[in-house]
Each structure stands twice: as C-alpha cells, then as structure tokens.
Amino acid sequence: MQCPQCAGILGETQYENIPVHTCAHCGGEFMTGVALASIVTARETTLPADMQNALADAKPFAGIPESQKQRALNCPSCNCPMTVLNYCGDSGVFVDRCDACHGLWLDQDELEQIQILMERWSSEAPSKLRSIAAQLEESRKTAAQSTQAHFRQSRFAFINALMNRFLDAA
Ligand SMILES: [Zn+2]
Ligand SMILES: [Zn+2]
Numbered sequence: 001m002q003c004p005q006c007a008g009i010l011g012e013t014q015y016e017n018i019p020v021h022t023c024a025h026c027g028g029e030f031m032t033g034v035a036l037a038s039i040v041t042a043r044e045t046t047l048p049a050d051m052q053n054a055l056a057d058a059k060p061f062a063g064i065p066e067s068q069k070q071r072a073l074n075c076p077s078c079n080c081p082m083t084v085l086n087y088c089g090d091s092g093v094f095v096d097r098c099d100a101c102h103g104l105w106l107d108q109d110e111l112e113q114i115q116i117l118m119e120r121w122s123s124e125a126p127s128k129l130r131s132i133a134a135q136l137e138e139s140r141k142t143a144a145q146s147t148q149a150h151f152r153q154s155r156f157a158f159i160n161a162l163m164n165r166f167l168d169a170a
Pocket of ligand 1: 005007008024026027
C-alpha cells in the first residue's frame with residue numbers, strides 16, 4: 001500500500017499486538033476501526049511523558065476546522081475518498097476514515113494522542129461525573145447520532161458504564 005499523505009510505501013507493524021500499516025517516511029498509520037478501538041482500550045504501552053504533558057491541558061473540541069476539511073486523502077487500501085472525523089465527537093483529534101472500507105488514517109502521533117485522551121478520561125471522570133452527568137448524557141446522545149459505530153466505543157461506553165453505576169448506587 002502507498003501512503004495517502006506522502007506516497008511512501010506502507011509497512012506492516014504491530015501496536016499493542018494489533019497490526020497497523022505505517023509510513024516510515026511521514027509516520028502516518030492506517031488501520032481498521034476495530035483495530036483502533038482495541039488499541040485505545042488495551043493500554044499496555046506507557047506513553048512518553050512529554051507527549052502526556054503536551055496534552056495535559058487539552059479541552060474538548062467539537063466540530064471540524066476548515067483546514068482539516070480540505071485534506072481530501074484517498075484510502076491507501078481501496079483508493080476511495082476519506083472523510084475527516086473528530087475522534088469520539090469532541091476529542092479534537094482528527095482522523096481520516098474511508099467512506100467505502102471504513103479503514104482509518106492517522107497522522108504521526110495521533111494514535112498516541114487518542115490513547116492519552118482515553119486514559120486521562122478514565123482516571124478523571126469518576127470525581128467529576130456527578131456534577132456534569134446531565135451534560136454528559138446530552139453530548140453522548142448527540143455524538144451517538146452523528147458518529148459512526150466504530151467511533152462510539154471507548155469513551156462513551158465508559159461514560160455509560162459509570163453513569164449506570166451511579167444510578168445503581170442512588
Ligand atoms: Zn507517508
Ligand atoms: Zn478504503
């Protein structure tokens with residue numbers, strides 16, 4: 001396969017024991033949605049501290065900026081157009097998804113960014129959840145309506161599990 005970003009050749013590698021195709025030249029990565037969901041929930045890799053610090057103040061970001069919309073990459077697997085998506089609806093990490101085969105393209109470091117966001121969300125959510133539960137449920141519903149199945153996993157499944165636990169305890 002050829003890199004959609006720089007036309008380099010993609011090689012197959014493993015991340016958290018899951019196969020991904022990476023470009024040695026630009027560092028981009030291609031994988032299935034199922035593979036990405038497995039990677040962000042596997043959490044076996046300890047991410048570099050400087051990368052974690054850089055993302056420590058990241059705020060939720062909804063929507064897609066114009067600069068991202070203009071990317072127009074083609075899928076390295078089936079050559080169909082890819083659409084830019086905001087991972088999990090408001091993560092502010094933008095991934096390209098193939099309209100046809102649903103393969104995902106991540107630029108260099110985006111996979112790690114997603115993983116860091118998920119880990120931080122998992123560790124911070126319990127203390128904050130009570131005060132913003134209604135808000136969360138609202139954004140969860142909105143995201144579920146507008147987001148593809150592969151992107152609904154991880155964060156929103158986690159919110160659901162937590163909210164159910166609070167309801168049980170009440
Ligand atoms: Zn490349
Ligand atoms: Zn494709």
